[in-house]
Amino acid sequence: MGEVRKVGIVGGGVIGAAWAARFLLNGIDVAVFDLDPEVERKTLEVVANARRAQTRLHGAALPAEGRLSFAASVAEAVSDADFIQESLPEREDLKQRVLAEVDAAMPAHAVIGSSTSGLLPTKLQSTMTRPDRLVVGHPFNPVYLLPLVEVCGGDQTSQQTIDIASALYTRVGMKVLHVRHEIDGFIADRLLEAVWREALWLINDGIATAAEIDDAIRFGAGLRWSFMGTFLTYRLAGGEAGMRHFLHQFGPSMEWPWTKLVGPKLTDELIDTVAAQSDEQAGNVGLREYEALRDSCLVDIMHALERNDFASGAVAKAYRASLVGKAAVELGSLGDDGRVLTGHTPVMPDWIDYNEHLTEYCYLKLFGDATDVVLARIGAGMDYVASGLSFYTVETHIRHLGQARLGEKVEVRTRVLGSDGKRLHLFHEMTNLTTGGLIATAEHMLLHVDAKAEKSCPAPAAIAEAMEGLVAAQRSLAPPEGSGRSIKMPG
């Protein structure tokens, strides 16, 4: 089969709507079916949240959105879909009935992913005519931001189905965890359920409140869990002796009665207690406000991890790279006007300020990179620096004329205004390709130096000639507006 172009969403609650958003924002058409008469309003709200968050996360790198439609029946939602994502309530009989219906109505090449958080695919597929076409694709809330999706096949699931689902989830920016053995709750929910049950016991037994239990997580281990799991964390806790030492040291505590197996009985009294404590914890902050705060924190954390090229940050980075069209811009090439193309990039998440504008010092980062492109072109790149000779920037003059926001594409083109065999006089112009205007210029004077002796010296003939060649190629251009300026108060 070819690339997935349309997804049918069966079940449009919190999970289904967020799936719809993730697919739409990746340029895939989506048809949603749900019995809820308010499904359209609710889905559009979730898509709006997702758009805001994903745009902050990935900026202009995102493709044009897919088309969203609402179907009047299961059959209508899936009849021309390449992929179906089922997100019905967690009732085995309900899912079995509707999955058989989907199976009967979907195209021959289509594949179904089920969002079930704990039901076994072998049971879910048992009522289907083409059971090989069903696989579990279990996501986490908010589905449009959290990367994890557990992919788990049943006894009759084909490898092709697993591959199709995994490829689609990866394409929309997710991290596929292949659950190789069918088990209730798969992997993640078994871990979450362990925490949840222990937490309910702590409330049931009057040891701690909902807010205290949340604090016990978010101010401690939760910070680590956002990028390292339990094993890597404990490996580090084991010090130089590592995991084996840790196991021997803490093995005995495994026998201590620190957790309980099944959760406490959910009596009306316990439900009242938990709900009341949850209300108190939430204070006067409403659901939507918390969701916006949650999404904002998640985006900022993923950007923070991207700066470290680790965990979800590495996933986001690879995903964004996969989105960039292979448009061949060749840095160092000469444009028709003789200027050198020295920069071409979207504004990255770690270059922005709190207003999501390209921040002041990152202009100089981009201009510095542009200078390196010129130096590489004249034969004074990294190898040259390693040989002990180099150009140092001795003077810089930057003018700010506009702005660039997260994800907008900026381009730098460079004039070589002069050279005397020892000095190199550059003038960079930065354009915001997304909005169309010149947003900054940087004028630099560079000096050729012997880095070991820390003294300036004339450049070798080949480099001096290359510099002169660039000056000559641009001689017909009028001097750039804004060069040779000094800073002073007007009048």
Place this chain on the structure above:
Amino acid sequence: MGEVRKVGIVGGGVIGAAWAARFLLNGIDVAVFDLDPEVERKTLEVVANARRAQTRLHGAALPAEGRLSFAASVAEAVSDADFIQESLPEREDLKQRVLAEVDAAMPAHAVIGSSTSGLLPTKLQSTMTRPDRLVVGHPFNPVYLLPLVEVCGGDQTSQQTIDIASALYTRVGMKVLHVRHEIDGFIADRLLEAVWREALWLINDGIATAAEIDDAIRFGAGLRWSFMGTFLTYRLAGGEAGMRHFLHQFGPSMEWPWTKLVGPKLTDELIDTVAAQSDEQAGNVGLREYEALRDSCLVDIMHALERNDFASGAVAKAYRASLVGKAAVELGSLGDDGRVLTGHTPVMPDWIDYNEHLTEYCYLKLFGDATDVVLARIGAGMDYVASGLSFYTVETHIRHLGQARLGEKVEVRTRVLGSDGKRLHLFHEMTNLTTGGLIATAEHMLLHVDAKAEKSCPAPAAIAEAMEGLVAAQRSLAPPEGSGRSIKMPG
């Protein structure tokens, strides 16, 4: 009692050394006792890690460091301490014996915090002459970065002791969670242990590997847990109907056998399996490298959360505010010559190039921060920006006159050359305090703007007066060498 000036650290392993670092970096003197002959080397390594991380987290706000010494005996470490932090191995008999020793040697006003992760304070204090002076202060690794500390008193612990410990932990930037009922594992470790036991079962039963289990956490729920705990997360999952709806919806699954009570038996075979999987997961990346990565991720995540003023970010923000006035240098203060002190920091690891020199664009980062200090001083700080008014840099002129290497201290002092109520003309001078020379200057023209309208406008009278005040204070100084320059080829 007055403020804690000296802490005795009894037990200088991973936890004890990190406690030492946290106290030292808050200007508190520390004496460490441990039988390990290598305690000095190991402690200094941890303190260096902590200094790097905390300096990245809080910058120049940190106070002058306390003095670190190593004691030859428990008595020597605690005899003149105001507070003692015990971090011995988790053996009740050992802790009881040494705590009695500490009790006998410490001053009458001193208080002991025990780092135990699960032993009960009532038992630990049972051998002490002054049992009212012991409280549990249970931290999380790395102690110099994670905010959480569980404070739990035993039957004989006095309220005053709890208050003293809580105040000290808060003062050094931590989030105190008061555990009101003594229970094995307190609150946090019961939750962590639940995850850990279930994770070991998953390996024991061949369901998943260490790396897969870690991925199941860090790409999903772990991201949420870094700022919201389980209850707030599930409240949001309950949608508009909230926690009560969530409990009713998922209550039945509480009875399903998704987790097991006690951990699996740690047979040699299971230990081998876990250790081997952990080795494979870690690959060729060594312990120190992982620790540095962990700390870098934690600092960036806390900055990310600070941008949202939430969870650990709110704690870091409040902590930094509490440091005002304690900082080793006071940014924004006027020097004898009328210049404003606007920067004072060592060169950080992420600011250097491959030669370990302060890299070009980071000069502008430091100069930009210096501009922010001037703006805060004239009443145009973050609150002002939030109100919709701001100063934008429109022109920058940098001269490079020298270098700074990793770890060298640089200082920025700023001249205010002029203002006309709308424009602000600054001249920053950066000195390398370690080598002694002027290494760069930056001249800036700033324009006062209405950020919403994206138009320049006159500054309010109070700010205009503050600008004029600075210009007047510096009027007697000769114009700085290098101001008003433009870039051009000589001759």
